[in-house]
Amino acid sequence: MELHILEHRVRVLSVARPGLWLYTHPLIKLLFLPRRSRCKFFSLTETPEDYTLMVDEEGFKDEETETQITHPRS
Numbered sequence: 001m002e003l004h005i006l007e008h009r010v011r012v013l014s015v016a017r018p019g020l021w022l023y024t025h026p027l028i029k030l031l032f033l034p035r036r037s038r039c040k041f042f043s044l045t046e047t048p049e050d051y052t053l054m055v056d057e058e059g060f061k062d063e064e065t066e067t068q069i070t071h072p073r074s
Contacts, residue, residue: 008041009057010054010055010056011056012053012054013053013054013055014051015050017050020051023053027044027053039055039056039058040056040058040059041055041056041059042054042055042056043055
């Protein structure tokens with residue numbers, strides 16, 4: 001058995017519960033129309049305070065141009 005670790009970059013976004021409606025279109029696109037996005041990985045997690053979205057670099061670029069997602073600089 002061989003294990004290969006691939007170099008991927010992901011973005012982690014925190015979306016407040018009241019602001020989730022702003023991201024409805026890009027989330028539906030990621031979920032139901034994967035051929036219309038270059039995204040290869042994403043994860044949506046619900047926490048008691050907010051929603052956490054993890055998306056690969058390609059998916060982030062797709063959605064950033066569409067919705068102007070703001071994210072904290074690290």
